[in-house]
Amino acid sequence: MNSLERVAATLRFAKADRTPVIPQVFAHAAVRAGVPIVDYLHDGALLAHCQIEARREYGYDAVFAFMDTALEAEAMGCRLEFPEGQYPDVTACALSPDTPIGELAPPDPRRDGRLPELLRATGLLRSELDGEAPVVAVVLGPMSLAGQLMGTETALYLAVDEPERFEELLDLTTEVARRHGQALLSAGAQVAVVFEPAASPVVVPAAFFRELLAPRIAALFAAYKAAGALATWLHVAGDVTPILPYYERTGADIVNLDYEVDPDEAGRILPHACLDGNVRSLAFVLDVADEVAAEGRRLVARLAGRGGFILSSGCEIPPEARPENIAALVSAVRGRS
């Protein structure tokens, strides 16, 4: 089986030759290649090259078409700063608390900011890996994009103080995610991730997710499926146990679990979803390789039997991660069916 066949079988809960392993390697691919992160985040061809080389070296089962969580916000008018060796920060928001939401329009993925470069990267990844490994595109979720456009704190207060205006903002950011995701799928992505860290129960109550975010994420996933996505993937950071019962209604095929979530409990709540996770991200920086490998083997032993399981990190692998720790995670699935 190649990586694409392995992931496709796992999504169907069918037997695969081994458990797929997809560590969330984003800008670490640049660091590994000795490429400045700022260049990786501006050059689609360079991003594709680094992603392909990282997969070749580590031997995992997918590549990621993803730049950073400020990508969409920048294309909508936020100003960014790119600190050396790090992802960009938003230094000036596109929306002030008083700006009418209607003044902001969804960006054109083929024209605005760095979005065209990400489309270019996606096309290059697909043409290089077509039929061999899935190209996974990452789109920022409606709540997280709202936070980037306005500042998370301001957006959260807006949700309480002016709920109608906040919903107008969420409708805008959902439309941005729909257009951006569909463009990435058209460019060659096969799997679409909605990355929604700000929807975490650590940030907002579970009812907030159920009422305001789950329906919008469901609409996004339906649009991605209509655009030909092989799978949809929901990634919310932190302990998501309180909102797992609402995941089914989003239609997510793959559910990311951060390190704090009990994967057995998640499996009971979501018997038909493919689970993905959940080695602690910081372990790739601070722990030794043997510990990461042992944790990976423990997860595979616990979850491979259910069928729908992809071994991964609970969240992004930090750019400065130890390469031997990523290799150790990949080694955990070798020799097991």
Place this chain on the structure above:
Amino acid sequence: MRQLIRTLIEGDSDAALTAARRLRAAGVPDERIVSEGLESAMEQVDAKCTVEAFNLLEVMLVGRAVTVVASEHYPSGVPREHGRATVVIGSPEGDVHDLGKNIVTMVLRGKGYRVCDLGRNCPVDALVDAVEREHAAALLVSGLLTTVIPRVRRLRPALAERGLTHVKLLAGGAALRQATPEQLEVDQVAQTAFDGARWLDAVVARERA
């Protein structure tokens, strides 16, 4: 006082301010409004917010209401003689995220601490300077990014160079809370704002005993 506490817990800033003004007009001293109103409200929210059931939005709303009331009574901040203890807080250099730090600041102010908030992207020297200047009992750092870990590890030796070995070091935030105190070379790693505040309460109480 019950009405003040209830409106604070509901996160209703306007109603809390009205209740506090009513108490003040009736002759209740500022210190009692803070200790019996604000601190009681924060303690009740603390009891409700466990590591398993904690979300920033609810705490932000209570924190905002507490801050609005506290600012009216103490526009320049809680005076040192009324504060439970002084602490310095900041996001380390390289991290411009400050939501978590702001929540901790609100919680601690609500509990009667005098908090010197240095903001985000703070160099080690600026944090240590503030500890020395403010005679702080503790230095708190919050980090969303793993890349700040080397700077967090520099805090202990930087404090020691100024003879501030008695100052407690507390770390928290999405990235730092995945680490152990030993890995970060701090005294404690907090899982939530209230978790950190409880630890701080215990430290301050021990030192006063």
